[in-house]
Amino acid sequence: MRVLIVPFPFKTHLFNLIPLAWSLQTAGHEVRVAGWPDLLDDVTGAGLTGISVGPGETAEVRKERDRRDQRKKAAAPAAGGAGQGPQQGGGLDPLFDVRPDRDRLSWEQATRVFESLVLPQARRSNDSMMEDVVGFALEWKPDLVLWGAKAFAGAVAAAAVGAAHARVLYSVDVYSRMREDFLHAQERQPPEDRADGLRDWLSGWAGKYGVPFSEDLVNGQFTIDPLPGDFRPDHRPTTLPMQFVPYNGPTVVPRWLAEPPRAPRVLMTFGDAVNDGPVRQLLPVEKIQEILDSVGDLEMELVLTLPRESQEKLRRVPDNTRLVESVPLADVLPTCTAMVHHGGTWSFGCALRYGVPQLLVSRAFDVPLKLQCLERSGAGIAMKPAEVDGPGVRAAIVRLIEDEALRASARRLRLEVLTMPAPNELARTLAQLVDAHRAGAASAR
Incomplete structure (x- = not known):
């Protein structure tokens, strides 16, 4: 099968995907990694085939812009009470509460998190590479797209070509639980007050390629999680555990x-x-x-x-x-x-x-x-x-x-x-999921 890998455009996020990329490649699958130009040396240095997407902007420039934005947000008056840190008013910020019986984020909290944190970062890193990623997918027609958490261009590309796709985590899955809280709070809002900036943004891109919005564009059809069970606050049937295997990049042992x-x-x-x-x-x-x-x-x-x-x-x-x-x-x-x-x-x-x-x-x-x-x-x-x-x-x-x-x-x-399943074992599972996805698509026609 053909596998397109779309990392969030920073080196650490790319390195997080390389062991699985190699497992798929050594299993005989064709693998391509869509990276911003400043990541391509690391892609090819890992023995993988890269596809250039996005602008020529370096990661350091992106980081500096993010730092400026964070300083601006830190200086702005807080609103809604979530996402500012682990403590608010002497108690645990609900965003970081891992208890099974935790209180959900309120509408004000969830909206603030998505509007001030998730959506701006997603747009900055995806808008400039979206057309390149989808364009390559339409030409190459992958069977499976693996996209790093927050690299939503991978999800849109998969939907545009009807490929199976999975989100690959790099940390504790805070984004899914935030999204669930947002949707839960949204249902309780009056119909005229249910703004969803993330959905509007993704719908715009997906609609450009004739694809309707679905929550799969936010969280993937599956989620690959490299952390053990203690680090999964919410257990989901669509989670695929994968053993964390380190990739140091080129190195010499002292x-x-x-x-x-x-x-x-x-x-x-x-x-x-x-x-x-x-x-x-x-x-x-x-x-x-x-x-x-x-x-x-x-x-x-x-x-x-x-x-x-x-x-x-x-x-x-x-x-x-x-x-x-x-x-x-x-x-x-x-x-x-x-x-x-x-x-x-x-x-x-x-x-x-x-x-x-x-x-x-x-x-x-x-x-x-x-x-x-x-x-x-x-x-x-x-x-x-x-x-x-x-x-x-x-x-x-x-x-x-x-x-x-x-x-x-x-x-x-x-x-x-x-x-936990090693990347080699997960590669076999992914191939089976792609076969099931093809069968399901064929029966739906």
Whole structure:
């Protein structure tokens, strides 16, 4: 079969799809990856065939625009009470509530989330590549389209050619639960007050290609989820679990990793190892220096990833600390006792796969939901960047190393990850689903 893969146009999202792309390709299927021009070197570097879509704009330009928008939103008065962070008015923001009996978002909350968060980001990354993606699909006629979460151009392209399609997650599935809350609240609104900006936007694009709107354009016919059950707040029959398999990109394993650690090894990283431009550290060098000063006497080997220019600004480096610019996570984490990181997709998934208790220090949008699931699983803890200080991080690292309950929960999650279908197994399942989709389409004619 022919498989078109449409990642959200950032390198980390592309890397999330590469193990499954290779499983499909080695199973004998034809695979094409539709990427913005600045992603194509990474596509071809992974041995895959790329299709250029979208503008020549770089990921760093897109990120900077997103940061400007976030600053504007942060400065604007809050309205509706959802989507601003894990805490609102002393209680948990309902957007990040993972309890089965949680309260749904209100109409005001759900509308604000979609209008100020989901829709603007979706339009920025999809409008400029939509015609290219659909145009290639109409020409090549894929049987299956796999699209990264938020890469809605893939869903429209699949609908335009009648292909089966699945959304591939990179984090906890906050978008489906937000959409369900939105539709639930919308039903309770007067008919004249049921605005749905996401539907209107997708309907416009789908209608251009003669396709009616359906909720499949929002959530896919199926959802491929690489996280274990503790990280799925809502269980759905259309979810296809897939084992998280790391792809580091081209890398060389450092020689020092060949020697076993002399003490518990702790990896600390506050910037993307797989980045889309200049590494932006979550914490300033002064704060990292404070942490190093606080943990310098601990019986451990701290591996700290820092860009060279940040390393040069440190005044003191303890004897128990190894500074590196980057390190392949899939090689270092099996040797680690604990991990302190910024909550990125790759670091989070690798920590789960290798059974490493983790401390999350992040302000990313999806991290509060990750944190709630992580704490529910008992395999990690978290701190807000504003709360980070040397003594606090020291206490957290000691707990990660010594708390046997945390370590046991991390090992349990590792076993659960390893029992999930590997990409090779999922590739066979997807082929069966495509056959069923073809049969269903033929019987409908």
